[in-house]
Amino acid sequence: MTETTETAGVTEHRAAPSRRRTPGTGGGAGTGPRHHGPRGRLLRRATPWLFLVAPLVLLVTFTYVPVGNMIYYSFTDWDGVSPDRNFTGVDNYVQIFTRPEIFRVFFVSFYYLAASVAQIVIALYFATVLSFDLRFRNLFKGILFFPYLINGVAIGFVFLYFFQDGGTLDSVLSWFGVENDHAWLGDPASANTSLAGVSVWRYTGLNFVLFLGAIQSVPGELYEAAQLDGATRWQQFRYIIAPSIRPVIGLSAILAISGSLSVFEIPYIMTTGATGTSTFVIQTVKFAFQFNKTGLASAAAVVLLLIILLVTWIQRRLVPDEKADLV
Amino acid sequence: MGKKTTLAGTFLTVAALTVTGCGGGGAASGETAEAPGDPAAASGTITVLTQRTDLVQSGAMDAYAAEFNKIYPKVKVEFEGLTDYEGEVKIRMNTEDYGDVLMIPASVSKNDYPKFFSPLGAADAMAKKYRFSDKTAVDGKVYGLAQFGTANGFVYNKALWRKAGVTEWPATPQEFLAGLEKVKAKTGAVPYYTNFKDGWPLVQWTANIGSVTCDNYATNKLAGAVSPWKEGGELRTVDTLLHDIVKGGLSEKDPSTTNWEASKAKIAKGEIGSMMLGSWSITQMRDAAEKAGADPADIGFMPFPAKDGSGKYCATLVSDYQQAVNAHSAHKEAARAWIDWFTEKSGYSAKEGAVPTIKSAPMPDTLQDFVDNDVTFVERSERDTGAVNDIDNAAEIGLNKQDYRQKLIDIARGAEKGSVEEYFAQLDKRWNEAAEASGS
Numbered sequence: 205m206t207e208t209t210e211t212a213g214v215t216e217h218r219a220a221p222s223r224r225r226t227p228g229t230g231g232g233a234g235t236g237p238r239h240h241g242p243r244g245r246l247l248r249r250a251t252p253w254l255f256l257v258a259p260l261v262l263l264v265t266f267t268y269v270p271v272g273n274m275i276y277y278s279f280t281d282w283d284g285v286s287p288d289r290n291f292t293g294v295d296n297y298v299q300i301f302t303r304p305e306i307f308r309v310f311f312v313s314f315y316y317l318a319a320s321v322a323q324i325v326i327a328l329y330f331a332t333v334l335s336f337d338l339r340f341r342n343l344f345k346g347i348l349f350f351p352y353l354i355n356g357v358a359i360g361f362v363f364l365y366f367f368q369d370g371g372t373l374d375s376v377l378s379w380f381g382v383e384n385d386h387a388w389l390g391d392p393a394s395a396n397t398s399l400a401g402v403s404v405w406r407y408t409g410l411n412f413v414l415f416l417g418a419i420q421s422v423p424g425e426l427y428e429a430a431q432l433d434g435a436t437r438w439q440q441f442r443y444i445i446a447p448s449i450r451p452v453i454g455l456s457a458i459l460a461i462s463g464s465l466s467v468f469e470i471p472y473i474m475t476t477g478a479t480g481t482s483t484f485v486i487q488t489v490k491f492a493f494q495f496n497k498t499g500l501a502s503a504a505a506v507v508l509l510l511i512i513l514l515v516t517w518i519q520r521r522l523v524p525d526e527k528a529d530l531v
Numbered sequence: 532m533g534k535k536t537t538l539a540g541t542f543l544t545v546a547a548l549t550v551t552g553c554g555g556g557g558a559a560s561g562e563t564a565e566a567p568g569d570p571a572a573a574s575g576t577i578t579v580l581t582q583r584t585d586l587v588q589s590g591a592m593d594a595y596a597a598e599f600n601k602i603y604p605k606v607k608v609e610f611e612g613l614t615d616y617e618g619e620v621k622i623r624m625n626t627e628d629y630g631d632v633l634m635i636p637a638s639v640s641k642n643d644y645p646k647f648f649s650p651l652g653a654a655d656a657m658a659k660k661y662r663f664s665d666k667t668a669v670d671g672k673v674y675g676l677a678q679f680g681t682a683n684g685f686v687y688n689k690a691l692w693r694k695a696g697v698t699e700w701p702a703t704p705q706e707f708l709a710g711l712e713k714v715k716a717k718t719g720a721v722p723y724y725t726n727f728k729d730g731w732p733l734v735q736w737t738a739n740i741g742s743v744t745c746d747n748y749a750t751n752k753l754a755g756a757v758s759p760w761k762e763g764g765e766l767r768t769v770d771t772l773l774h775d776i777v778k779g780g781l782s783e784k785d786p787s788t789t790n791w792e793a794s795k796a797k798i799a800k801g802e803i804g805s806m807m808l809g810s811w812s813i814t815q816m817r818d819a820a821e822k823a824g825a826d827p828a829d830i831g832f833m834p835f836p837a838k839d840g841s842g843k844y845c846a847t848l849v850s851d852y853q854q855a856v857n858a859h860s861a862h863k864e865a866a867r868a869w870i871d872w873f874t875e876k877s878g879y880s881a882k883e884g885a886v887p888t889i890k891s892a893p894m895p896d897t898l899q900d901f902v903d904n905d906v907t908f909v910e911r912s913e914r915d916t917g918a919v920n921d922i923d924n925a926a927e928i929g930l931n932k933q934d935y936r937q938k939l940i941d942i943a944r945g946a947e948k949g950s951v952e953e954y955f956a957q958l959d960k961r962w963n964e965a966a967e968a969s970g971s
Contacts, residue, residue, distance in 0.1 A: 285624050285636070286643045364728075368788035389787035391946040476730055478937040479787060479946055493618070494932050495924040496638050 278503035283496040296503035306504070309482050312396055312471075313464045319400035320460035324453070326404070327411035332441055335419040345416070352409035360473030363402045367474075392480030399471050399481055406470070407463075411456050418449035454523050461519070462512045484508055563672075564649035564856040564863040566871050567603075574605035575862035577631035577869060580613060580620060582852065587612035595877050599869065606865040627859040631866040634852035635667065635675045637931070641917030644674040648855040649863055651676060651870070661874075661888050663850035666913035675853030676870055677888045679880035681809035682832075682846045682898055682908060683738040686816055689831040691801045694718050700833045700844065700904070704772040707836040711781040714804040722804040723776050724794050727786035727940055730933030735807050737930045738849045739769045741911045742835040745845035750911055754918040756963035760955035766930075767955060768837070770939055773807075774951050777943035786940060795819035799830065809849070813897040814884040832897065834906050844906045848886050850913070918969075926965035928958060 278296055282289035300306055330348055334341055351359070366372045367388040377384050389395045422444060430440050446453075468485040471477060477486040485508070492501035567573035579592075586592045587610045596608040611630060613619045620636045623629040624647060639647060650672035651657065657664040657673040667675035692698070695714040701707035711722035726732035741749035743765045753759055759766045776782055783789060783803075797803045799820030806812075810832060817827035834844040854873065856866040873879060880887045884897035886908075894902050901908070923930050935958070941947035942954055 283638070283640060285621050285639050287646055288643075364788055369785035371788070387785035387787055390785055390944075395787065475728075475787060476933070478727070478730070478934070479941050490934070491927075493638075494929055494934070495927050496640070497924070497927075 274502045274505055277499055278506050280499045282498045284492060284498035285496070289499070292499065296500045297507070299500060300503055300507055306484075306487065309484050309487055310465070312481065312483050313467065315396040315400045316403060316464035316467050317461065319404045320407075320464055323404045323408050324411055324456055324460065327408050327456075328415055328453075330408075331412050331415035331419055332445055335416060335445075345412075348412050349409040351406050352413075354406075356406070356469040357473055359402065359406055360470055363398075363405075363470075364474055367398055389475055389481075390479065395475060395479050395481050399474060402470050402474070403467065414452050414456060415449060418452040419445055422448045454519075457523075458516050458519055461515055465512055465515070466508060562649065562863075564651055564860075564867040566867045567864040570603045570868070571605065573603050573862075573865045573868050575865045576607040576609060577860070577862050577865050578609050578611055579869065580611050580616075580630035580633040582613060582616035582634060584612035584614050595873065595879070598877065599872050602872065603865070603868055606862075606868065608869060627857075629857055631857050631860040631862055632854055632869055633857060634678075635855050640920065641667075641669060644669050644855075645672075645858075647858055648674040649858050649860070649867075650674055651856070651867065660890060662848065662886070662890055662910055663853070663888065663913065666850055666916060667853050667855070668914070669917075675855040676874050677850035677853045678874065679883060679885035679888055680848045680850045681811045681885055682848055682901060683735065683742060683809055684807075684832050684834045684846050684901075685805045686798065686808045686812055687805035687831050687833055688720075688798055688801050688803070688829050690826070690829040691718055691720055691804055692831075695804075701836040702838050702844075704768065704775070704836050707772065708775055708779060708781070711776060711804065712779070715781060718801070718804075720802050720804050721783045721797075722781040724789065724798070724803045724806050725773075725777065725782050725786050725940060726789050726791055726794060726806065727937060728789040729791040730937060732791065732806065732808060733773075733933045733936040733940075734931050735809060736769050736773055736936060737766075738809065738847055739807075739835050740765050741847040741909045742845050743768050743837045745839035745843075745907060745909055747909055747912050749847075749909075750913060750919060751915040754915040754922065754966075756966040758959040759962055760959045769835075770936070770955070771951070772836075773936065774939055774943045777940050782940075786944070796823045799823045799825040799827075801825070801829070805833075810895075810897055811851070811883060811885055832900060834901065839907065844901075844904070845909050846901060846906050847909045847911050849911065850888075851885070921969055922962060922966045925969055926961040928961060 277289075279291060279293060280289040281292045281295070330344075334344055334348075338344070369387060373388065374384050386394065388398045426444050427440060430444060435443070466485050467483045468489075471481045471483055472486050472489070475481045477483070477490070482490075484504070488501045488504040488508070491497045491504060581587065581592065583592070592610045592612075596610070599608060600606065616634065617636050617638060620629060620633060621638050624636070624639065629647075635644070635648070644667060652673055654665065654668040654671050654673050657668075657676075661676060663677040663680055664673045666677070667673055692710065692714060695710070695717040697710040697713055701710050714720055714722040740753070741747065743749075746752070746765075749765055758764065760770065761767065777786075794803060794806065795816055796819045798806060798816055800823050813830060813832055816830045820827040820830055834846045837845070839845055854870045856863055856870065860866050874888050880892075881895055884895045886894065886898070894908075919930075928935050938947060939951070939954065942949055942951055
């Protein structure tokens with residue numbers, strides 16, 4: 205329920221300023237240009253921007269323009285096709301906040317939120333265990349990360365067979381003598397639990413890799429010293445690993461929450477939101493493409509964006525991003 | 532300082548692009564797309580957008596084009612098969628580039644047809660020759676011609692029903708339910724298959740509006756605050772039957788994981804008793820029967836279990852996609868020539884086992900049972916479809932979407948709280964409120 209692109213984006217932005225160097229001040233002697241005419245200076249000033257042209261154009265075209273359009277649509281009654289659209293002011297927003305059934309679907313997010321807690325715990329456990337020397341360590345790492353590499357649509361279809369009547373899950377259960385007659389995706393509680401389970405299966409690998417990377421950046425001497433002092437594995441985790449990867453855990457928590465609020469593909473592919481599994485994004489898609497209410501759907505998307513920004517902000521205030529300090 | 536200017540610059544660019552981005556869809560001319568008088572005179576390359584990617588890939592469409600070229604030698608026809616037809620065309624219609632001939636997507640509202648398509652002729656004249664033409668008629672002009680139509684009813688396995696001791700078509704919903712009971716008790720097959728997971732087959736139930744009361748104007752009557760689910764309303768009859776089937780345990784055990792492709796072979800092999808579908812499905816089911824080694828003749832089609840005053844069954848005829856000419860097309864004559872030829876002379880509808888658009892053409896073999904048993908074909912008027920759809924969308928019910936019936940099934944099998952009466956009342960309320968708000 206988290207996305208790599210977001211993670212990558214965050215780290216990229218943060219890393220960029222430190223790596224940037226003012227041209228001329230850095231670099232060894234003799235590497236810079238020899239003559240300093242006005243043209244040369246202009247060129248030098250423009251150089252970083254020239255390098256940035258391509259990414260900036262892409263960023264603006266594919267991020268800011270669509271977002272701008274979306275915000276504009278959210279104030280209209282556009283149906284998505286018609287050349288006419290009327291400006292309706294905040295009408296769409298009023299609708300969203302006055303219709304309780306629109307917000308009711310957020311309760312479904314709690315299933316995914318609970319699942320993401322499990323997901324982080326599982327990932328943390330395996331990351332810790334596998335960061336120590338273990339037989340078949342790399343094999344297990346591969347196995348754990350593998351689900352994340354599979355396309356979400358394929359996962360949806362696979363698990364549809366898994367949960368179907370007399371499907372994989374039922375037959376596995378029957379080996380253990382559990383004769384099950386339950387339609388897993390058939391009633392709201394078990395359907396949402398099942399879908400959240402699929403989500404855990406899919407995204408644990410991502411969390412696992414993030415944690416593993418962080419854990420491996422901890423200097424080995426610390427473990428050695430701890431072992432000499434007679435620290436148990438649990439104590440090592442509690443006093444060395446956990447504090448040193450706190451920023452990554454915090455990041456995972458943010459991604460988990462925003463991911464839980466915007467779950468889409470797994471429930472959409474597996475149940476299309478039937479039987480009480482509809483999420484806010486599924487509902488938004490239905491507004492736009494089933495009932496031709498592109499304006500209302502855009503407003504819903506803007507609201508979701510704001511909610512996620514708000515949640516992230518609150519979380520950053522509560523758990524500030526401190527530098528992990530071990531020594 | 533530098534940071535600020537960049538930011539401001541970004542927003543300016545965004546604003547500029549946003550504004551230019553909304554210019555799409557220029558004014559279209561209202562000139563009629565006439566077929567050329569002299570076939571040899573029509574020329575140009577036309578692009579036909581189609582949802583039948585299978586026929587494009589198999590070369591069947593090119594074969595049609597080759598036939599077409601025998602009459603219109605100078606017209607080159609190119610096909611573009613779109614897998615997600617509705618989604619892709621809807622987006623392309625924000626530009627002027629959406630082929631020369633296209634199927635009218637369901638998302639385009641009827642009142643917008645004149646902005647996107649060229650008129651094909653006067654409504655009165657077209658209605659005499661073609662079925663379903665009033666579905667695309669706006670202000671006395673027709674904008675699209677149906678590729679073909681389908682009759683509506685239940686696909687069923689004749690052998691299975693015979694084995695269960697049901698040889699007569701049920702005449703009332705109660706008889707139908709009793710028939711399903713017998714199928715369940717005597718054969719052990721799944722009497723009715725909902726296709727809940729794939730969802731779209733549930734939409735077929737809506738096509739029965741008109742079958743129940745044999746009323747050609749049944750859909751037009753929904754335009755307004757008319758409580759469609761009130762006692763005696765057609766939608767109530769239809770939805771109650773579906774509800775009772777599920778509630779009585781006469782449908783598959785786990786609806787949440789049904790599989791449309793697999794269901795075809797299952798009905799052919801007698802593992803499923805019946806499904807509510809259009810007559811277009813008969814050929815597919817018979818193909819599946821052949822592949823599964825079952826007898827294609829076992830696939831039968833029966834009308835909705837209701838009779839009119841004179842004791843006859845009725846089956847609504849509903850149109851498939853309508854072909855239209857892009858209002859921005861540079862080769863309207865050629866485009867029109869293709870539509871006319873494809874509808875009238877290509878043999879497409881006969882091959883698909885569908886109801887022909889031309890009124891004078893005979894019914895297909897697949898509907899032989901209906902013809903033999905004097906089933907009345909209700910050619911439903913679609914005059915007010917635009918208004919009905921507007922109410923439907925505003926109410927967010929979706930008569931032609933799966934969601935509200937999925938919820939109905941969930942209520943019937945106890946996965947969702949509430950009673951069916953409450954649900955109907957709620958639907959009525961939403962419908963009426965939307966109708967009043969839209970002022971119709």
